[in-house]
Amino acid sequence: MSDGIRAPVLDGRNLRKSYHLAEQTVQALRGVSLSVAPGEYVAIVGPSGCGKSTLLQLLGGIDAPTGGTVSVLGTELGQLSDRELTHLRLTRLGFVFQRFHLLPVLTALENIELPMAEAGVARAERRERARALLDYVGLADRAAHRATQLSGGEMQRVAVARALANRPAIILADEPTGELDAATGRELLALFRRLNADGATLVVVTHDERLAAEAGRVVPMLDGMITCS
Amino acid sequence: MSGLGGARNLLRHPLRTALSVAGIAVAAAMLLDMVMLSGGIERSFERLLLARGFQYRLSPRGTLPFDTEATIPNVSAVVTMLRRDPAVMAVTPVLGAAIFGRRRGDDSLVTLFGYGFDPSTHALDEMLRGRELAEGDSTGILLGAPAASLLRAEPCDTVTIVGRLDPEAAAPAVERRLVVRGIVRWIYDYRGQPSVGTTLPLMQRLAQVASEDRASLALVKVRDELATPATTARLRRELPGIEVNGVADLVRHFRERLVYFRQLALILGSVSLIVTVLLVTTLLTIGVNERLGEIATMRAIGVSRASVLREVMIEGLVLVVIGGGLGTALGLVTARYLDAILTSFPGLPAAFSFFVPRPRPLALAGMALLVTGALAGLWPAWLASRAPIAETLRAEAT
Helix, strand or coil, rough: CCCCCCCCCCCEEEEEEEEEEEEEEEEEECCCEEEECCCCCEECCCCCCCCCCHHHHHHCCCCCCCCCEEEEEEEHHHHHEEEEEEEEHHHEEEECCCCCCCCCCCCHHHHHHHHHHCCCCCCHHHHHHHHHHHHCCCHHHHCCCHHHHHHHHHHHHHHHHHHHHCCCCCEEEEECCCHEEEHHHHHHHHHHHHHHHHHCCCEEECCHHHHHHCCCEEEEEEEEHHHCC | CCCHHHEEEEEHHHHHHHHHHHHHHHHHHHHHHHHHHHHHHHHHHHHHCCCCCCCCEEEECCCCCCCCCCCCCCCCHHHHHHHCCCCCEEEEEEEEEEEEEEEECCCCEEEEEEEEEHHCCCCCCCEECCCCEEEEEEEEEEEHHHHHHHHHCCCCEEEEEEEEEEEECCCCCCEEEEEEEEEEEECEECCCCCCCEEEEHHHHHHCCCCCCCCEEEEEEEHHHHCCCCHHHHHHHHHHEEEECCCCCHHHHHHHHHCHHHHHHHHHHHHHHHHHHHHHHHHHHHHHHHHHHHHHHHHCCCCCHHHHHHHHHHHHHHHHHHHHHHHHHHHHCCCCCCHHHHCCCCCCCCCCCCCCCCHHHHHHHHHHHHHHHHCCCCCCCCHHHHCHHHHHHHHHHHH
């Protein structure tokens, strides 16, 4: 910004989300606002069912809010068509999920190549970058292994590499250590720390106190609201 | 990449995929066979009729060739008249008659079918060994292999042929000792038919129709460019007492008689396509439902609906291509086997074929199969591409 304040890369305003469960309407978010500055490392914490994953999905354009707006790099997501939104997720955002969600029929290298192939990156270039990313997450020797042949920690590191494939502006992670044991969780913490040190903007939803402690800002949530920020 | 994933997705459950491919192969084989059957009979019949280039068959009024025992009287006059026609290149009258032969060794009588024809036209036979009859050969005879086997005769052997039996005296009216000139394959014979052939005058004497100069039919060859409906009409005008049929007419008659084969082929061909659709749709729908979480993840990380749609449809196409390939081989084998069964029916020429591969219909059937595979993949592909991302991921997380 002209006054020297950095414009947020991610900006959610008065976000509300409700959905129907059986006969009831569940208020998952009740007017949440959150801005994330470039290079920031934000941890959203709170008990199960408080709406933190829903908030992450709205911020990532995976779901649409019932009310409020989300802007990513100045683009309001509500104004985008499905195709534009998909392209934005592909090129500007990186996602890491609790259950890794790698494609089991592809190798580690191919899983990382997938978003680049979708973005139209040339085969040689994407292969080279996928190898570099595997090296970055410490799995250079696992390139040819199928996802099913990797351990949980390795799968999550491949998922992080996949999230980085198209050089996204923001990485959104939903309970990234949720399926990992303590030791592999620590490896992922170190990886996230390194990512942030290298300039990545991170928004992480977590129960993991260690992971939250690594963040530059912790956003606590309860009953669909941010309790303080 | 998506294509690669699509093909590899089929290997997640190898047994399930193998069973589906087997099902598609069977359906494709049935489709192939039905396509060959639908037009193959006509094509084969037409090829058989034109085997020696004679485009017309002249038979007694109101009959089709060899349909009844009716004969054309004064056939020499008909032949002479036709030979004067500048459009006509060749005419050969043919008499077909039931006759008998004495088996060499025990002298017992065996029933034969006798052709009387003009040997110079080679209209009815294909020489296997020995030599053809000479024109006007009144002491020679040609034997088909089944007849040779029945009579225990080989070229240069002498055989005794007995004409039509006299019902009054129960004694043979005409008996001739003839020298076997050659062993032939009679083009229009059914499998195992014991046929022999002599010159027309000799067969007319054996069949006791010489005095009326009768023949069962006459084969007429005209210049190719003149084998037209106009020539047919003119021949009909010139020969009012005779049934004149071109090859197209005979094929039409034949088609009318075997219309149920076409209907059967159409119904079974359609069934095979429906089975293919059901198999592909079922397999892909199950696969997509199992992978909804993965698909939602792909969509979440930015894979477009079109890519998801393409990936699932590629799976369908791969299934159909592999199943179709195996089905083609299976279809050709089963067609050969079924053909052997069907052509062994009495009264059908052995050279006849029910299953005739023709490039264009087969290419169309292949295309139909591919399109079917692609369309069958559409529904599960659409389901996959429309899977709600957040909802599916939430469901996966719980």
